[in-house]
Amino acid sequence: xxxxxxxxxxxxxxxxxxxxxxxxxxxxxxxxxxxxxxxxxxxxxxxxxxxxxxxxxxxxxxxxxxxxxxxxxxxxxxxxxxxxxxxxxxxxxxxxxxxxxxxxxxxxxxxxxxxxxxxxxxxxxxxxxxxxxxxxxxxxxxxxxxxxxxxxxxxxxxxxxxxxxxxxxxxxxxxxxxxxxxxxxxxx
Numbered sequence: 059x060x061x062x063x064x065x066x067x068x069x070x071x072x073x074x075x076x077x078x079x080x081x082x083x084x085x086x087x088x089x090x091x092x093x094x095x096x097x098x099x100x101x102x103x104x105x106x107x108x109x110x111x112x113x114x115x116x117x118x119x120x121x122x123x124x125x126x127x128x129x130x131x132x133x134x135x136x137x138x139x140x141x142x143x144x145x146x147x148x149x150x151x152x153x154x155x156x157x158x159x160x161x162x163x164x165x166x167x168x169x170x171x172x173x174x175x176x177x178x179x180x181x182x183x184x185x186x187x188x189x190x191x192x193x194x195x196x197x198x199x200x201x202x203x204x205x206x207x208x209x210x211x212x213x214x215x216x217x218x219x220x221x222x223x224x225x226x227x228x229x230x231x232x233x234x235x236x237x238x239x240x241x242x243x244x245x246x
Contacts, residue, residue: 170205173198173201174196191240192238192240195232209241
């Protein structure tokens with residue numbers, strides 16, 4: 059049997075728990091340092107890739123802006139303006155040709171009371187709507203008022219503006235009152 063005797067004047071201190079705790083804390087700190095270094099490195103790599111992508115996008119933006127300025131310069135030129143003006147003219151001709159004459163005449167026919175007739179009609183197209191200038195003759199003031207009331211109540215006509223009203227000087231004219239007016243007509 060072995061017996062342990064301490065012959066020293068002071069008893070020997072047991073430092074094993076402290077050393078074990080210090081080693082464990084050191085190992086944990088080292089593992090934490092490794093994790094932090096790994097995180098910092100991956101973050102640096104990700105930012106490097108992001109910076110490279112941002113630089114690529116910024117260079118693409120500069121190229122696109124230069125192309126945009128080049129195209130703007132081209133379209134401001136005399137040749138392009140000539141083509142744009144010609145196409146606008148042709149589009150206006152096409153729009154005038156596609157005006158729904160039968161539909162507007164049908165709608166006007168439904169609004170005309172007896173004794174009122176359309177003398178002239180002139181449309182001007184504007185964004186799917188037509189501003190129609192009308193000259194209307196009426197045999198009486200009552201017919202004129204019925205016509206104006208019918209136009210104001212119509213769903214297809216809006217914005218009625220009477221420009222002038224006059225009485226013809228010709229004794230043989232069937233019209234006692236002639237109205238010049240404009241009205242908006244929805245073509246769609």
